[in-house]
Amino acid sequence: MTGTNPTVAPSGPNGAPASPVPTSAPGGLVKSVVELDRVVIRLAGDSGDGMQLTGNRFTSETASFGNDLKTLPNFPAEIRAPTGTLPGVSSFQLQFADHDVMTPGDAPDVLVAMNPAALKANLAELPGGGLLILDSDEFTPRNLAKVGYATNPLEDGSLEGWQTVSVPLTSMTLDALADSGLGKKEAERSKNMFTLGLLSWMYHRPTEGTVRFLERQFRRKPEIAAANIAAFRAGYNYGETTEAFAVSYEIKPAPMKPGRYRNISGNQALALGLVAAGQRSGLPVFLGAYPITPASDILHELSRHKAFGVRTFQAEDEIAGIGAALGASFGGALGVTTTSGPGVALKAETIGLAVMTELPLVIVDVQRGGPSTGLPTKTEQSDLLQAMFGRNGEAPVPVIAPRSPGDCFDAAVEAARIALAYRTPVMLLSDGYLANGAEPWAIPDADSLPDLSGAVGFATEPNGEDGEFLPYLRDPETLARAWAIPGTAGMQHRIGGLEKADRTGNISYDPANHDFMTRTRQAKVDGIAATIPPTDVDDPDGDARVAVIGWGSTYGPIGAAARRIRSSGRKVAQIHLRHINPFPADLGEVLARYDRVICPEMNLGQLALLLRARYLVDVQSHTQVRGLPFRAAELAAVIQDAIDTVQPAAVTSAAVNGAPQ
Amino acid sequence: MTTVDIGMPDAPTPIDAAIARSLEQHGPKLTELKGKDLKTDQEVRWCPGCGDYVILNAVQSFLPSLGIAREDMVIVSGIGCSSRFPYYMNTYGMHSIHGRAPAIATGLAAARPDLSVWVVTGDGDALSIGGNHLIHALRRNVDMTILLFNNRIYGLTKGQYSPTSEVGKVTKSTPMGSLDHPFNPVSLAIGADATFVGRAMDSDRKGLTDVLRQAAEHKGTSLVEIYQNCNIFNDGAFELLKDPATGPMWTIPLRHGEPLVFGPDGASCVVRDDFGGLRVAETNQVDAGEIVVHDATRQDPSYAFALSRLSTQDLRYTPMGVFRKVEKPSYEAMMAEQLHEARLQGPGDLDALLAGGDTWTVD
Numbered sequence A: 001m002t003g004t005n006p007t008v009a010p011s012g013p014n015g016a017p018a019s020p021v022p023t024s025a026p027g028g029l030v031k032s033v034v035e036l037d038r039v040v041i042r043l044a045g046d047s048g049d050g051m052q053l054t055g056n057r058f059t060s061e062t063a064s065f066g067n068d069l070k071t072l073p074n075f076p077a078e079i080r081a082p083t084g085t086l087p088g089v090s091s092f093q094l095q096f097a098d099h100d101v102m103t104p105g106d107a108p109d110v111l112v113a114m115n116p117a118a119l120k121a122n123l124a125e126l127p128g129g130g131l132l133i134l135d136s137d138e139f140t141p142r143n144l145a146k147v148g149y150a151t152n153p154l155e156d157g158s159l160e161g162w163q164t165v166s167v168p169l170t171s172m173t174l175d176a177l178a179d180s181g182l183g184k185k186e187a188e189r190s191k192n193m194f195t196l197g198l199l200s201w202m203y204h205r206p207t208e209g210t211v212r213f214l215e216r217q218f219r220r221k222p223e224i225a226a227a228n229i230a231a232f233r234a235g236y237n238y239g240e241t242t243e244a245f246a247v248s249y250e251i252k253p254a255p256m257k258p259g260r261y262r263n264i265s266g267n268q269a270l271a272l273g274l275v276a277a278g279q280r281s282g283l284p285v286f287l288g289a290y291p292i293t294p295a296s297d298i299l300h301e302l303s304r305h306k307a308f309g310v311r312t313f314q315a316e317d318e319i320a321g322i323g324a325a326l327g328a329s330f331g332g333a334l335g336v337t338t339t340s341g342p343g344v345a346l347k348a349e350t351i352g353l354a355v356m357t358e359l360p361l362v363i364v365d366v367q368r369g370g371p372s373t374g375l376p377t378k379t380e381q382s383d384l385l386q387a388m389f390g391r392n393g394e395a396p397v398p399v400i401a402p403r404s405p406g407d408c409f410d411a412a413v414e415a416a417r418i419a420l421a422y423r424t425p426v427m428l429l430s431d432g433y434l435a436n437g438a439e440p441w442a443i444p445d446a447d448s449l450p451d452l453s454g455a456v457g458f459a460t461e462p463n464g465e466d467g468e469f470l471p472y473l474r475d476p477e478t479l480a481r482a483w484a485i486p487g488t489a490g491m492q493h494r495i496g497g498l499e500k501a502d503r504t505g506n507i508s509y510d511p512a513n514h515d516f517m518t519r520t521r522q523a524k525v526d527g528i529a530a531t532i533p534p535t536d537v538d539d540p541d542g543d544a545r546v547a548v549i550g551w552g553s554t555y556g557p558i559g560a561a562a563r564r565i566r567s568s569g570r571k572v573a574q575i576h577l578r579h580i581n582p583f584p585a586d587l588g589e590v591l592a593r594y595d596r597v598i599c600p601e602m603n604l605g606q607l608a609l610l611l612r613a614r615y616l617v618d619v620q621s622h623t624q625v626r627g628l629p630f631r632a633a634e635l636a637a638v639i640q641d642a643i644d645t646v647q648p649a650a651v652t653s654a655a656v657n658g659a660p661q
Numbered sequence B: 001m002t003t004v005d006i007g008m009p010d011a012p013t014p015i016d017a018a019i020a021r022s023l024e025q026h027g028p029k030l031t032e033l034k035g036k037d038l039k040t041d042q043e044v045r046w047c048p049g050c051g052d053y054v055i056l057n058a059v060q061s062f063l064p065s066l067g068i069a070r071e072d073m074v075i076v077s078g079i080g081c082s083s084r085f086p087y088y089m090n091t092y093g094m095h096s097i098h099g100r101a102p103a104i105a106t107g108l109a110a111a112r113p114d115l116s117v118w119v120v121t122g123d124g125d126a127l128s129i130g131g132n133h134l135i136h137a138l139r140r141n142v143d144m145t146i147l148l149f150n151n152r153i154y155g156l157t158k159g160q161y162s163p164t165s166e167v168g169k170v171t172k173s174t175p176m177g178s179l180d181h182p183f184n185p186v187s188l189a190i191g192a193d194a195t196f197v198g199r200a201m202d203s204d205r206k207g208l209t210d211v212l213r214q215a216a217e218h219k220g221t222s223l224v225e226i227y228q229n230c231n232i233f234n235d236g237a238f239e240l241l242k243d244p245a246t247g248p249m250w251t252i253p254l255r256h257g258e259p260l261v262f263g264p265d266g267a268s269c270v271v272r273d274d275f276g277g278l279r280v281a282e283t284n285q286v287d288a289g290e291i292v293v294h295d296a297t298r299q300d301p302s303y304a305f306a307l308s309r310l311s312t313q314d315l316r317y318t319p320m321g322v323f324r325k326v327e328k329p330s331y332e333a334m335m336a337e338q339l340h341e342a343r344l345q346g347p348g349d350l351d352a353l354l355a356g357g358d359t360w361t362v363d
């Protein structure tokens, strides 16, 4: 029962029972400390309750303590849906552990519900016996009625299956801030910090970081900073002195490779990756973007890095965003545009122009639920085929995807590498889960990052036999065309969307030339496979008969499911794709090694379609579009089924559920 | 070595290096050009008699006088007959996609403030599919010159009515006459607070050259509407203004600092009207002091707008020349200034950026 609240069934690392260690708290109260190997906490409240901030702070404390972690923010698209209603519920889940974790956890061990709506929206996912912390002040007849509770769950016995601790969080916050000089409404806002203080006590989190953060955040409003810090401390002290919580928990730091770490979200990592790509190529970064959830934070982040020569341009729409980026690329900048699915749809024609003009361009699609406006704040992987094929004509575009928040950094550098070396637009597919989720990140040494300067190579001398410049003469290896930028004397040339004659780049309607150029553009993109690593296969013993293949953010849940499978004595290979176009050169051969290939995706089977078409492999597609990442247990069940069908004799009896993730 | 300030910290970028290398090979920049230096080997493919030829010739013969090297000029166009323009100019060029040239040029000009950036577009390209980009380029005031070839028709797609076609225009797509009201491109530009707005006639080499020169010298976005005859699908669209018999009657030449008097023997003039508007009057019916003296430099766009409203959709009372020319900081210059300011605190340190705020170390 690892991870479940231990006051009910105490357990230690790897599920071994641990006996509580009594400690003495001020006031003579005897409290015990229980060691856990991992915990999943979900904080839920009204959109206005500051749950995302609270979650992020708890995450930072946890990261700096040295646990491994993954987070899952989950919030409504409305900025402030009506207070106290179900659509207005915002939540933040994180799993942290003394070992490496791959997901934010299938279900919480601890649920903090700041009001009846948060309780109603989340209770079903809290397993029986789980710890439930409620703000009793908010369970008023009016708030209960808003979400259709006929009776008060605090009193009607309906919460008996859980370990419920109902605490007057609001009034205790007000008490703590009685002398702060703040009005009631303003003082009440600090209840999230009171809650954070309580949780920080419960899980032995370091507190200095939060105090520093609050001081920094409210440096222009010192009275607000002081109130939040006071509430935070009051919550902590409350935990220490109250009888309501008899136990606190210790989760030891996770062993990690030596190095310096920070906590990072996917969008942050992606933005930093783009800055790094600019620095490592020597080119100024130019971002053209139009705000859209969940990609806007990349625009926000990059706009703060002007000291690195990064130009950000908030355009009038997505078409202008990519147009400006392409114009900048024509001028020799590293053009980038960031958006989500609806924006990619608008950019399609310009991506085609970039394919035709063969200029470098990085297009970032932070995918969200679709079609149309869809689920703006929820995650999905349903733009893969749009990225691959969403243009008129034969318009091949390399596609790559990061696997975790921190990996967004490397993916951005890789996207820039391909774009520059091959003079092509590159599609980078992140998603809402990666964008907003966070994890500890080993800070790379700037000098150790790939050197992209060799990929630039602006042409400055005529390359034709007669001393003329041939903009469509290609590098024999990469097939990249010669790239001369305005300002370079003697190299004037015209490019555009009309078909180009080979070598000269003049307009050409010649049938044979069009056939040749179409195949050449395709060959150029296919040729990228020569510079990408072989398929990433995790098959510990090398004799698994079932493989699970994924791309993008399903890496974590698939990895967690694979662990469960392996700990039940079964064998499974995990194949993960960073490059989706082109696929790694050995992928077909790798897939052929397995009796069964399962492909879980947060869409209706888009990668599966590509794999089936390309390799004639009978891929078993497992799909889900709930706006949330897969649950490891659910994937484990699917994999187990496949393994037991392929190899019934070899089955061990152990169940896959409950094994460490 | 000359460095182009493209806003990068310390070391010269590959852009600087490429330009420096090319200067080493070619010697100093060649800024004394002849018209033929701007011609390309591409066969010009407009219909014989098309107004586009006249404009091309005018541009090719006037551009050298700006003293800008060929390699420092970039012409970006959209799609349409007019948008073929870059292929015939021996500068850098991009024939892009329908309506998007102002956006592409904005990125280029913002990333490379050292270049002379031009946009060539048509009435459909600029005002229909690209209307949004046009107004936003104008309000931003990015340093570039937009030449809008207005033939009041879709030429390339063979003759559908355009957003500048007169109401009731009979075309292939409007056999019973078009229903929508046309834009007046000059009014639209002034409404978007454009800092430079002018209008010229394809066949008027002198007038066209004069407006083009002022537009090119203007820092910020300049819009020049060029009336261009499409002899295939809308022949004679501007005949009222071109015909020596009627032209002077209906054309109001705009000369900065001079009274707005026009017509045969200066019979007509422009005077103030109610609500800050302007109207045409007979010169001999008004006091000389009532006649408006043209001032393109007024900050308030109302005057230039009122001027643009004098003309009707059948082109009577059409002002030609520079409507508005006001100083305002240009977008790319301000952007470069922000980058410069950010660097005063020291050039970016990538290691420090990657580390961010809170870090911890595992031994």
Ligand SMILES: Cc1ncc(C[n+]2csc(CCOP(=O)(O)OP(=O)(O)O)c2C)c(N)n1
Residues within 6 Å of the ligand: B079, B080, B081, B082, B083, B098, B121, B122, B123, B124, B125, B126, B149, B151, B153, B154, B155, B156, B157, B162
């Ligand atoms: C996205 C897109 N839609 C439609 C077209 C077809 N098209 C090409 S040019 C044009 C109109 C051009 O009119 P205008 O800008 O006035 O240029 P002109 O040919 O008159 O110079 C149209 C509709 C296109 N090329 N691209």
Ligand code: SF4
Residues within 6 Å of the ligand: B045, B046, B047, B049, B050, B051, B052, B081, B082, B151, B155, B156, B229, B230, B231, B232, B233
């Ligand atoms: S169709 Fe009209 S605008 Fe186009 S080239 Fe012919 S005459 Fe010129």
Ligand SMILES: [Mg+2]
Residues within 6 Å of the ligand: B080, B122, B123, B124, B149, B150, B151, B152, B153, B154, B155, B162
């Ligand atoms: Mg036209």
